[in-house]
Amino acid sequence: MPQASETSALARLSRVNLVRYLPQLIILALLGLAWSLYGALTGGSFLLPRPDEVVEVLGADFAKIFESIGASGLLLGLSSLIALVLGVLMGMLCGQFERLKGAVLPIARVLAPIPSLIYAPYAVAIVGDFFWAAVFVIASGLFWPVLFNTVNAIEDISDELINSARTLNLPTRTMFAWVMLPHCLPYLFNTLSVQVSNAFLLLVGAEMMGMRSGVGWYVKYWADYSNFTTVFAGIVVIAVIVFVVNILLEKFRDRVLSWK
Amino acid sequence: MAADEAITTPRSTGSARADEAITTPRPTGSARAGSTAVFSDRPAKIRVKGVALSYRNNTSSTAVLSDLSFDVAEGEFVSLIGASGCGKSTTLSLLAGLRMPDSGEVHIDGVPVTGTGKDRSVVFQHYALFPWMRARRNVEFGIRQVSDAPKREIAAKAAYYLKRVGLEGKEALYPHQLSGGMQQRVAIARALAMETEILLMDEPFGAVDAKTRVVLQDLLLELLQEQERKRTVVFVTHDIDEALLLSDRVLFMNAQRISKVIEVPFEHPKKRHEIAQTLVYRELRKEIFDMFYEDEGEYLASGI
Numbered sequence: 062m063p064q065a066s067e068t069s070a071l072a073r074l075s076r077v078n079l080v081r082y083l084p085q086l087i088i089l090a091l092l093g094l095a096w097s098l099y100g101a102l103t104g105g106s107f108l109l110p111r112p113d114e115v116v117e118v119l120g121a122d123f124a125k126i127f128e129s130i131g132a133s134g135l136l137l138g139l140s141s142l143i144a145l146v147l148g149v150l151m152g153m154l155c156g157q158f159e160r161l162k163g164a165v166l167p168i169a170r171v172l173a174p175i176p177s178l179i180y181a182p183y184a185v186a187i188v189g190d191f192f193w194a195a196v197f198v199i200a201s202g203l204f205w206p207v208l209f210n211t212v213n214a215i216e217d218i219s220d221e222l223i224n225s226a227r228t229l230n231l232p233t234r235t236m237f238a239w240v241m242l243p244h245c246l247p248y249l250f251n252t253l254s255v256q257v258s259n260a261f262l263l264l265v266g267a268e269m270m271g272m273r274s275g276v277g278w279y280v281k282y283w284a285d286y287s288n289f290t291t292v293f294a295g296i297v298v299i300a301v302i303v304f305v306v307n308i309l310l311e312k313f314r315d316r317v318l319s320w321k
Numbered sequence: 322m323a324a325d326e327a328i329t330t331p332r333s334t335g336s337a338r339a340d341e342a343i344t345t346p347r348p349t350g351s352a353r354a355g356s357t358a359v360f361s362d363r364p365a366k367i368r369v370k371g372v373a374l375s376y377r378n379n380t381s382s383t384a385v386l387s388d389l390s391f392d393v394a395e396g397e398f399v400s401l402i403g404a405s406g407c408g409k410s411t412t413l414s415l416l417a418g419l420r421m422p423d424s425g426e427v428h429i430d431g432v433p434v435t436g437t438g439k440d441r442s443v444v445f446q447h448y449a450l451f452p453w454m455r456a457r458r459n460v461e462f463g464i465r466q467v468s469d470a471p472k473r474e475i476a477a478k479a480a481y482y483l484k485r486v487g488l489e490g491k492e493a494l495y496p497h498q499l500s501g502g503m504q505q506r507v508a509i510a511r512a513l514a515m516e517t518e519i520l521l522m523d524e525p526f527g528a529v530d531a532k533t534r535v536v537l538q539d540l541l542l543e544l545l546q547e548q549e550r551k552r553t554v555v556f557v558t559h560d561i562d563e564a565l566l567l568s569d570r571v572l573f574m575n576a577q578r579i580s581k582v583i584e585v586p587f588e589h590p591k592k593r594h595e596i597a598q599t600l601v602y603r604e605l606r607k608e609i610f611d612m613f614y615e616d617e618g619e620y621l622a623s624g625i
């Protein structure tokens with residue numbers, strides 16, 4: 062594009078972003094508009110408050126909401142990290158040892174579809190700590206897709222690339238860190254972006270089972286008091302977080318996978 | 322394709338003169354005599370003796386090599402040429418240590434090959450580079466596997482070789498940002514920068530366009546020529562001109578073994594235009610060309 066080359070890189074970047082996110086922004090704006098119209102016309106109701114009421118709650122309860130976002134971030138981040146590390150490790154081992162793969166995959170296919178929230182009571186009973194029980198529930202929900210996609214990725218490595226690596230006499234550690242792992246990264250980013258919604262379902266579910274903080278807990282807590290204005294504020298917060306996480310993930314992927 | 326190109330050569334040369342051009346003993350009828358003819362009198366850097374190999378799967382077994390024997394002297398450039406599917410790549414993978422023979426011996430410096438080794442570097446036709454590393458990193462990564470030199474030295478060596486293959490200014494690009502020819506330049510830079518005694522190349526220019534191929538052939542000749550210590554090179558190709566230009570000896574593969582050894586008598590530095598004009602060149606070219614046709618009788622019969 063001839064005009065684009067004249068503008069600064071920064072301007073070009075933000076324009077690209079604007080174009081990329083324009084449809085989403087339009088939909089959000091339309092939703093906001095519809096909600097405002099509803100508020101103006103009906104004056105709001107017990108179950109569905111007006112937007113200005115919700116905004117007021119967001120402002121008034123800012124500290125608690127902020128703390129909840131932090132708690133949820135910690136829980137989700139830690140669980141995802143554990144699921145990623147264990148899933149990738151296990152997947153690579155399966156890729157390396159056919160026998161292990163033959164043993165693990167059939168079991169994994171049976172276990173994977175079971176919603177991990179079912180394990181919650183057992184996790185609490187065994188671990189005895191709500192936070193780590195929640196970590197267990199979320200991580201075990203994310204572990205399976207990571208495992209399957211890693212196994213899939215390893216199966217996809219071309220023989221040529223493997224041979225090229227072998228002729229360089231790479232030590233096993235280098236082989237994993239600089240050949241297998243980078244090869245798996247695009248698959249893992251795909252997995253993550255597909256699993257974001259699943260992760261939030263798990264997060265909210267796990268927090269509702271007995272945590273004392275977090276956005277899921279916040280919504281559940283105020284729902285128990287039938288304070289739906291605050292419940293709605295919590296839902297808005299969750300929506301915004303999901304939106305931001307998706308964008309950050311996309312940015313991070315573009316950065317890490319600049320070699321694609 | 323080599324075969325298509327070869328059709329344009331004059332085919333009128335007499336067989337008596339062709340015989341004079343060949344300095345190696347002709348293979349005789351028996352396999353035993355045929356396989357002894359492939360050893361040169363110089364001390365062998367690489368020695369392959371009586372190698373047999375079959376590819377097996379659950380249902381069948383396909384013999385690819387049987388009684389394959391040849392050797393390569395230190396500092397020698399040897400081409401393996403033959404019809405596609407005759408086992409050239411398989412042979413190279415034996416030398417690389419990527420595969421083990423069912424029977425027979427593969428020796429380097431008199432020691433049996435048991436796997437890949439730091440004394441060998443390999444250039445493949447495709448996917449030799451790691452897509453997630455910039456050109457510079459790909460070369461440095463190769464050097465680091467064979468050298469304990471400090472980072473700065475490795476970086477300098479990588480930069481030097483990338484410059485020598487004509488990629489100055491492209492060091493920071495990823496493989497997908499480079500053309501096929503440029504990617505092969507990086508692969509060659511890496512293989513040379515590793516400064517291994519042995520260089521194994523499997524149709525390294527097979528996937529680049531004709532013009533780039535000529536440039537890369539000349540570049541390879543030049544780079545190998547200027548090395549302090551001459552590398553031992555085994556080069557797989559199906560291009561007759563490429564084999565004649567680059568090699569000291571050409572090994573023709575057919576029927577799962579080396580069926581013919583051809584000494585290439587040209588002195589270094591070789592200039593493609595000069596050698597191509599000589600009678601010897603045309604004789605050798607015709608001889609190899611005819612061997613391709615013997616191989617593909619049905620191809621000849623079809624009148625293409």
Ligand SMILES: Nc1ncnc2c1ncn2[C@@H]1O[C@H](COP(=O)(O)OP(=O)(O)O)[C@@H](O)[C@H]1O
Pocket residue numbers: 376377383385403404405406407408409410411412
């Ligand atoms: N991994 C493999 N499994 C089974 N057969 C193979 C394999 N690799 C090569 N072959 C077969 O072995 C023969 C020789 O292959 P190759 O060494 O690649 O030949 P070339 O490099 O001369 O074209 C071919 O017939 C090919 O189909």
Ligand SMILES: [Mg+2]
Pocket residue numbers: 409410411523524
């Ligand atoms: Mg081949």
